[in-house]
Amino acid sequence: MKNRFNQTGMIFLHTLRRDWLKLLIWTVALSLFAGGFAKSLYEMYGKDPAGLVTMYETMKNPAMIAMLGPTLATAKTYSIGAMYAQEMILFTALVFAIVSIMHVISRTRKEEDDGITELIRSFQVGRLANTTAIVLEMFLLHVVIIAFSTILLQVQNIPGLSFSSNLLYSASLGAQGFLWAMIALIFVQLAAGAGGARGLSFLTIGFFYILRMGTDMSAPDASWFNPLGWSYLVNVYVSDDWFPIVIAFVVSIVFLVISYMLEQARDMGAGYLPERSGRDHAKERLLSLPGLVLRLQKTFIISWLFSLFIAGAMYGSIFGDMDDFVSDNEIMKQMFLHNANYTIQEQFMSVLFVILSLLTTIFIIGSLMKLMNEEKKGRWDQLYATKISRAKFYWYHVIMTFLLGVIGQFAAILGLYLAQRSVMDTPLSLWEVSKSGIIWLPAIFFFIGILAVLIGWLPRFTVVIWGYLIFAFFISYFGQMMDIPEFVTKLDVFSYIPKVPVEEWKWGAIILIKLIALLLIVIGFIGYKKRDLVSE
Amino acid sequence: MIIAEIKGLQKNYKSTPALKNVTMELNSGEVLGFIGPNGAGKSTTIRILLGIIKSSGGTAKIFGKDVWKDSIEIHKQLAYVPGDVNLWPNLTGGEIIDLFMRLQGTKNNGRRDELIQKFQLDPKKKARTYSKGNRQKVALIAALASNAELYIFDEPTSGLDPLMEAVFQEEVEKLKGQGKSILLSSHILSEVERLCDRVAIIRQGEVIETGTLEELRHLTRYQYRITTKENPVGLKQVSGVHDLVINGNQAVFQADSDRIDAILEAIVPYHVVKLASVPPTLEALFMRHYTGK
Ligand SMILES: Nc1ncnc2c1ncn2[C@@H]1O[C@H](COP(=O)(O)OP(=O)(O)O)[C@@H](O)[C@H]1O
Ligand SMILES: [Mg+2]
Numbered sequence: 001m002k003n004r005f006n007q008t009g010m011i012f013l014h015t016l017r018r019d020w021l022k023l024l025i026w027t028v029a030l031s032l033f034a035g036g037f038a039k040s041l042y043e044m045y046g047k048d049p050a051g052l053v054t055m056y057e058t059m060k061n062p063a064m065i066a067m068l069g070p071t072l073a074t075a076k077t078y079s080i081g082a083m084y085a086q087e088m089i090l091f092t093a094l095v096f097a098i099v100s101i102m103h104v105i106s107r108t109r110k111e112e113d114d115g116i117t118e119l120i121r122s123f124q125v126g127r128l129a130n131t132t133a134i135v136l137e138m139f140l141l142h143v144v145i146i147a148f149s150t151i152l153l154q155v156q157n158i159p160g161l162s163f164s165s166n167l168l169y170s171a172s173l174g175a176q177g178f179l180w181a182m183i184a185l186i187f188v189q190l191a192a193g194a195g196g197a198r199g200l201s202f203l204t205i206g207f208f209y210i211l212r213m214g215t216d217m218s219a220p221d222a223s224w225f226n227p228l229g230w231s232y233l234v235n236v237y238v239s240d241d242w243f244p245i246v247i248a249f250v251v252s253i254v255f256l257v258i259s260y261m262l263e264q265a266r267d268m269g270a271g272y273l274p275e276r277s278g279r280d281h282a283k284e285r286l287l288s289l290p291g292l293v294l295r296l297q298k299t300f301i302i303s304w305l306f307s308l309f310i311a312g313a314m315y316g317s318i319f320g321d322m323d324d325f326v327s328d329n330e331i332m333k334q335m336f337l338h339n340a341n342y343t344i345q346e347q348f349m350s351v352l353f354v355i356l357s358l359l360t361t362i363f364i365i366g367s368l369m370k371l372m373n374e375e376k377k378g379r380w381d382q383l384y385a386t387k388i389s390r391a392k393f394y395w396y397h398v399i400m401t402f403l404l405g406v407i408g409q410f411a412a413i414l415g416l417y418l419a420q421r422s423v424m425d426t427p428l429s430l431w432e433v434s435k436s437g438i439i440w441l442p443a444i445f446f447f448i449g450i451l452a453v454l455i456g457w458l459p460r461f462t463v464v465i466w467g468y469l470i471f472a473f474f475i476s477y478f479g480q481m482m483d484i485p486e487f488v489t490k491l492d493v494f495s496y497i498p499k500v501p502v503e504e505w506k507w508g509a510i511i512l513i514k515l516i517a518l519l520l521i522v523i524g525f526i527g528y529k530k531r532d533l534v535s536e
Numbered sequence: 537m538i539i540a541e542i543k544g545l546q547k548n549y550k551s552t553p554a555l556k557n558v559t560m561e562l563n564s565g566e567v568l569g570f571i572g573p574n575g576a577g578k579s580t581t582i583r584i585l586l587g588i589i590k591s592s593g594g595t596a597k598i599f600g601k602d603v604w605k606d607s608i609e610i611h612k613q614l615a616y617v618p619g620d621v622n623l624w625p626n627l628t629g630g631e632i633i634d635l636f637m638r639l640q641g642t643k644n645n646g647r648r649d650e651l652i653q654k655f656q657l658d659p660k661k662k663a664r665t666y667s668k669g670n671r672q673k674v675a676l677i678a679a680l681a682s683n684a685e686l687y688i689f690d691e692p693t694s695g696l697d698p699l700m701e702a703v704f705q706e707e708v709e710k711l712k713g714q715g716k717s718i719l720l721s722s723h724i725l726s727e728v729e730r731l732c733d734r735v736a737i738i739r740q741g742e743v744i745e746t747g748t749l750e751e752l753r754h755l756t757r758y759q760y761r762i763t764t765k766e767n768p769v770g771l772k773q774v775s776g777v778h779d780l781v782i783n784g785n786q787a788v789f790q791a792d793s794d795r796i797d798a799i800l801e802a803i804v805p806y807h808v809v810k811l812a813s814v815p816p817t818l819e820a821l822f823m824r825h826y827t828g829k
Contacts, residue, residue: 113664195626195664277660278628286631287638296624378622382675385586385616385688386639389608532589 004264006126012133015107023141026099031148034092034173035166038084039156046080046158055083058321061423066213067091067314069231070220073238081161081237085169093231094209096173097180100138101201104184107134110194112269121268128260131185135256138181142174149173165237168245172234175248179227180205182255189262192275227251289388290396296374297367301404304363305411311359312415315352319345320423342502345420345428349436350499354476356416357440357494358469360408361447364401365465368451371397372462376536384533394528398452398521405444413437432501439500442513446493449520456527459534537564539686539717540585544594547580547741554580556741558594562686562719567712569732570721573826577741578721579619582690585719586616598686615640615679619690619721621671623663629674630659636678644681651677654703668695680707687711687718693727705730725818737825745825752821757790759814760799765807774802785809 016023045051056078058064059071069090073082108131111117117130149170153161184201191197208228215222215229223229230244266272285291294301322344339347371393374380380393413434421427447465454462475484475492489495496513498506538561545558555577562568570578583589585596587607596603598610623632633648652659655673663671672695679687689708693701701724708731711718722728728735729749736746745752757778762768768787771777776795781788791799816824 193665195662277658278631278662280628280630280659282627282631282634282638286627287635289639292635295627378618378620379624381583381586381588381618381622382616382636383639384588385611385614386636387608387611387641388639530590533583 004126004128005132006124006129008126008129008132008136011120011125011129012136015133015137019107019137022103023137026141027144027148030096030099030145030173030177031152033095034088034145034170035149035152035156037088038153038158038161041084041087042080042156042158045083046160052078052080052083054321058318059083059086061317061320062217064317065216067310067317069212070216071232071238072235077238079160079237080158081165081169084161085232085236085238089169089172089232089236090228092173093176093228094205096177097205097228098202100177100181101184101198101205104134104138104181105188105194105197105201107137108185109188109191109197113194117268128263131259131263135181135185138178142177145177146170146174161237165240168234168240168242169236171242171245172231172236172248175245175252176228176231179230179248179252179255182252182259183227185259186255186262189259189266190272192271192273196271196273196275289383289392290400293370293396293400297370300366300370304366305408308356308359308363308408308411309415312356312412312417313419314415315349315356316416316419316421317423319348319420319427322348339502345424346432346436346501349416349428349433350502352416353412353437353440354494354499356412356437357409357444358473358476360405360412360440361444361469361472363408364405364444365447365451365469367404368397368401368448368455369462369465372455372459375459375533378535380533390529391525394525398448401448402445405441405448409437409441409444410434435505436500439505439510440494440497442510442517443493443497445517446513446520449517449524452521452524453527454524456524456529456531459531538562538600539564539566540596540598540719541600542581542585542594542596545581545584545591545596546593547577547584547589548592553741555584555591558738558741558743560736560743560746562717564717565712565715566733567708567718567720567731569728569735570719570738571723571728571735571822572738576738578738579690580741581738582616582688582719582721585688586611586614612641613685614688615682615684615686616688617672617675617679617690617692619692619694621668621675623666623671623674625664626662628660628662629657629666629670632663632674633659633678633681636675637681640678640682640684642682642684644683648677648681651681651707654707655700669697669700672696673700676704680711685716687716689718689720689722691721691723693722693724701727725822729818737822739826749818753815757792758816759788759790761788761810761812761814762786762803762808763810764803765809768803768806770802770806771799774799 045055053075056071056073056075059068068087071078071082071086073079073086111120111130120130121127146167147170150163150167153166153169154163180201183204184197187197187200187204188194191200205228208226212223212226212228215226223233224244227248230248233241233244235241262272286295383393384390413430416437417428417430417433420433447469450468451462451465454464458464472492472494475489476494493513496509498504498509540562542558542560545555546553547555558577558581560568560570570581572578580589584591585598585603587604587610590604599613601610603610623629627635630652633652637643637648655677657670657673657677661670663674666674672692676692679689687708693704696704705727708718708720712731718731720728720731732749734746734748735752736743737752738744763786765785767785768782771780771782771787771789774795775798776792777799778790778792779788
């Protein structure tokens with residue numbers, strides 16, 4: 001038995017040495033994510049009991065429960081903590097789970113696929129040593145995160161958030177992270193490769209997330225049989241129940257034992273699920289450059305359109321309770337009620353689309369960036385040796401990105417429109433929502449232009465575009481709150497777009513930005529046509 | 537007819553020269569071996585020929601057209617297998633072969649299936665599961681099944697096992713039989729010897745020798761081993777004799793091929809009992825050119 005774990009300590013230390021920076025970043029990021037927003041939420045809603053009551057009503061909205069999970073509190077017990085937990089716990093649990101799944105698979109099955117494990121096993125290293133080392137690493141990571149998050153909540157010193165509740169809140173998230181690491185570990189054994197393991201893990205988490213949307217509304221007790229349910233069922237800051245954490249931990253151990261048994265009995269590199277073999281011949285629609293490009297980006301495009309739709313819907317779903325909500329809250333009043341000529345919803349929407357447009361921008365930058373990434377990975381070489389010209393490579397990608405920008409923005413518009421229609425008495429029309437959304441398209445296109453120039457002239461520095469995007473994000477988010485010099489704000493293309501409907505539609509600015517974007521794209525093309533292909 | 541004509545080709549990467557002077561020709565219906573040590577500039581030359589990168593000087597023409605400006609015209613009749621085959625991990629080998637063939641402009645499913653069989657490739661597997669050899673097979677099958685005039689192979693067998701290497705050589709001979717032109721960069725000497733009509737040797741960005749293997753052999757010295765009745769001390773004075781070792785009545789030396797006449801004359805007086813000459817091996821030939829000695 002000992003042999004199977006031979007050198008676990010060595011491998012554990014080695015893993016820590018490899019991962020220390022990653023672990024550090026996650027510890028900071030995940031702790032902040034879990035505990036960092038408490039103060040600002042408290043400032044916004046928590047100070048005034050009326051605000052909490054409004055919030056309680058808002059969060060009873062089925063759309064909100066579907067997305068963020070239920071609360072077991074009543075209107076009376078809906079404290080700032082209860083609200084914080086309801087808004088944060090499920091969503092944060094998802095983030096924890098995703099990070100865990102990705103990391104566990106990349107350190108186990110991915111290495112097996114890459115042949116690294118083979119080499120390691122040729123030394124005096126036990127069969128289960130690597131897996132055990134990763135389990136220890138994940139355990140340690142989550143313990144540290146629990147500690148950090150608890151401390152973080154504690155030092156914000158918010159009335160009503162006690163130490164034991166803070167600890168429970170953090171522990172429930174940590175337990176989720178560890179639990180999903182163990183679930184991923186089982187799929188690592190079952191699947192035929194890292195890709196399959198990742199797919200099955202995400203399918204499982206998606207399945208349970210959607211399952212609880214149904215059960216939270218109709219049969220709350222059924223959530224006890226849902227691993228994701230064990231996050232919010234702790235009912236933290238209301239009645240503090242540690243039992244779900246005990247369940248989560250016990251189940252994690254059971255999963256670990258199962259995974260050990262499965263790993264014990266399988267050959268290295270093999271899985272239990274039969275590998276689905278692919279097509280031996282291509283379908284007709286793959287056999288062209290656009291067909292190939294679409295196929296390569298299919299999953300990426302679908303998941304982004306879906307996410308943009310959901311993001312729009314999330315914002316739209318709070319339109320219904322906004323009136324009460326804002327009129328009760330001084331800060332909100334200041335933020336959204338500048339102009340009595342427009343409803344709160346309209347004013348809120350005009351600001352909202354900055355954020356939705358930034359999301360669409362991330363989407364299309366990611367898409368156009370693939371033109372570059374494929375090149376760097378050397379996968380265009382063979383296609384360049386065919387009769388496809390560089391012009392086609394370039395314009396197919398650029399035009400597709402344009403279209404995706406429009407479609408992406410419409411996905412968000414549609415999500416917002418449908419959600420607000422279901423919650424408002426006198427909903428905004430599709431045209432009103434669309435106007436507010438499409439005005440941002442020129443700014444989105446401008447990003448395509450900048451990236452096009454980088455691709456054409458500075459192919460090794462295309463990452464610069466992310467810097468500009470982060471800058472734009474920062475200015476749009478905090479621009480009003482902070483004193484940022486005007487000339488800095490002016491560098492952000494988003495600042496030139498009028499916030500329709502509150503501000504007036506300006507054809508001049510829109511057309512000018514579009515023309516500049518087009519010009520940049522042509523400049524990029526000139527560079528792209530005459531430069532060397534680059535490789536990593 | 538000249539298929540590819542390369543004159544004084546240069547390529548600088550940020551001032552460091554990767555190619556200094558590449559000059560060679562590929563004639564119609566011929567297999568040109570392109571050989572040289574690692575980093576000599578073979579792949580760089582080939583990538584310029586394909587218009588993937590732009591030369592810094594010199595000219596390169598294929599089918600009489602400029603490789604940079606008219607690349608699309610040229611590519612219509614060209615098939616290429618890179619040294620490092622990179623494939624999309626989530627497409628299957630079969631899908632990628634079909635894609636390459638379509639984009640190359642070929643439709644010959646019979647030939648494709650025959651090659652898949654010969655190379656023993658499982659086309660239903662995703663490319664992420666392929667080893668280097670299997671990735672090379674994907675590119676080779678697509679190229680060999682296409683109906684091009686010019687085939688460019690950049691070290692195409694570096695990941696293949698000997699059995700598959702033999703299949704490749706067989707297929708190249710078939711193409712040669714059909715009068716196709718082939719540029720083959722290779723490290724495998726037996727492959728070069730079997731397939732190539734002519735070779736071009738590149739070293740540090742410069743083509744230092746081109747010609748048939750026979751011609752190249754000629755340029756190097758044959759080794760002679762003679763036994764005489766008397767000690768052949770006179771050889772020491774003959775020009776064109778190198779590395780002479782005399783051991784009693786035996787002598788071993790290298791001889792310049794254009795001095796054979798004079799050398800034979802010089803040894804006749806010593807009464808030759810035995811004379812053997814050994815042509816330089818391909819390895820010796822390469823070693824000499826690779827190392828510049
Ligand atoms: N993108 C690049 N940037 C800088 N140097 C390069 C680049 N590509 C190739 N080189 C250099 O050019 C030389 C020739 O490389 P290459 O053509 O790949 O050689 P071969 O194919 O003969 O092994 C090498 O010294 C290599 O380091
Ligand atoms: Mg090379």
